[in-house]
Amino acid sequence: MEARGTNEHVIEVTDLRRVYGGGFEAVRGISFHVGRGEVFALLGTNGAGKTSTVELLEGLERPDGGRVRILGHDPYTERAAVRPRTGVMLQEGGFPSELSVAETARMWAGCVSGARPVAEALALVGLAGKAGVRVKQLSGGERRRLDLALALLGEPEVLFLDEPTTGLDAEGRRDTWDLVRALRDAGTTVLLTTHYLEEAEGLADRLAILHQGRIAVSGTPAEVTAEQPSRISFRLPDGYFVGDLPPLDALGVCDHEIDGRLVRLRTRELQRAATGLLVWAERAGVELRGLDLRSASLEEAFLGIAREASAKNEEVSA
Numbered sequence: 255m256e257a258r259g260t261n262e263h264v265i266e267v268t269d270l271r272r273v274y275g276g277g278f279e280a281v282r283g284i285s286f287h288v289g290r291g292e293v294f295a296l297l298g299t300n301g302a303g304k305t306s307t308v309e310l311l312e313g314l315e316r317p318d319g320g321r322v323r324i325l326g327h328d329p330y331t332e333r334a335a336v337r338p339r340t341g342v343m344l345q346e347g348g349f350p351s352e353l354s355v356a357e358t359a360r361m362w363a364g365c366v367s368g369a370r371p372v373a374e375a376l377a378l379v380g381l382a383g384k385a386g387v388r389v390k391q392l393s394g395g396e397r398r399r400l401d402l403a404l405a406l407l408g409e410p411e412v413l414f415l416d417e418p419t420t421g422l423d424a425e426g427r428r429d430t431w432d433l434v435r436a437l438r439d440a441g442t443t444v445l446l447t448t449h450y451l452e453e454a455e456g457l458a459d460r461l462a463i464l465h466q467g468r469i470a471v472s473g474t475p476a477e478v479t480a481e482q483p484s485r486i487s488f489r490l491p492d493g494y495f496v497g498d499l500p501p502l503d504a505l506g507v508c509d510h511e512i513d514g515r516l517v518r519l520r521t522r523e524l525q526r527a528a529t530g531l532l533v534w535a536e537r538a539g540v541e542l543r544g545l546d547l548r549s550a551s552l553e554e555a556f557l558g559i560a561r562e563a564s565a566k567n568e569e570v571s572a
């Protein structure tokens with residue numbers, strides 16, 4: 255699939271490193287780029303280095319190695335050139351909670367040149383009806399929406415969203431996705447971090463999965479999932495054993511496990527494996543109860559990276 259965006263790299267990250275006091279290397283040389291009008295998702299296990307990376311992109315800290323360019327500028331040393339063109343939604347907003355939603359937005363708008371009307375920003379995130387409510391009375395999900403409204407006030411060309419839908423209910427999450435898509439369609443470049451694989455799969459044009467400070471895999475969601483096997487599971491019909499099934503390697507099955515009478519198969523040829531099993535069942539006159547076919551997914555890629563990592567850790571500690 256062709257990635258969205260133009261050849262212009264709005265975000266360029268090259269061999270980026272971040273080392274915390276005590277010498278802990280949280281970001282260990284990562285490189286990627288994001289084109290104008292693209293949505294790029296950073297995924298990762300807990301502590302993988304997502305927030306540490308995003309803070310460097312936002313210019314909040316100076317990298318310990320490598321370089322970042324946002325709209326062609328260094329976001330740390332050329333903050334004045336970059337900041338007015340970017341919108342940032344941090345994990346913790348931390349507003350004065352006694353102010354109302356509209357007062358908070360107005361205060362924020364005062365710090366932004368060419369801010370869009372406050373009412374418009376609140377309407378974009380579905381908070382128009384809460385303008386007079388004090389921030390401390392908002393629910394967690396509503397605060398998240400307010401964070402997003404503030405990030406949108408300056409009509410940014412580049413938007414950094416750190417876990418934008420954490421704490422939102424299913425409807426709020428979908429509303430946020432629609433909004434991000436609309437912003438992207440209007441040309442905004444979006445970099446987001448998320449723990450929700452479904453969010454990255456549905457929203458991102460390209461993504462990277464970080465693990466222990468490095469990019470373990472990156473590409474379009476289709477490219478990343480294409481490398482993963484699909485899964486089939488079913489219950490063995492009564493009176494049958496695994497040996498009675500058609501030879502699994504002839505079905506393109508790469509591995510399998512049996513749990514009581516439940517059979518789980520992994521294959522890179524879902525249609526061939528499913529057809530082989532169904533034809534066998536039809537001929538034998540039996541039913542494959544609980545039959546479940548799952549295409550390769552981002553979840554599989556993510557779990558694969560976590561599995562590999564824990565196997566390596568076990569090797570090291572053995």
Ligand SMILES: Nc1ncnc2c1ncn2[C@@H]1O[C@H](COP(=O)(O)OP(=O)(O)OP(=O)(O)O)[C@@H](O)[C@H]1O
Binds near residue numbers: 274299301
């Ligand atoms: N100020 C700090 N000093 C020392 N270590 C830190 C500091 N901030 C973060 N770390 C460590 O750096 C690593 C990466 O943290 P980071 O917050 O970037 O991960 P993350 O991918 O955003 O994690 P999560 O998904 O849990 O939010 C973690 O091991 C964390 O403990």
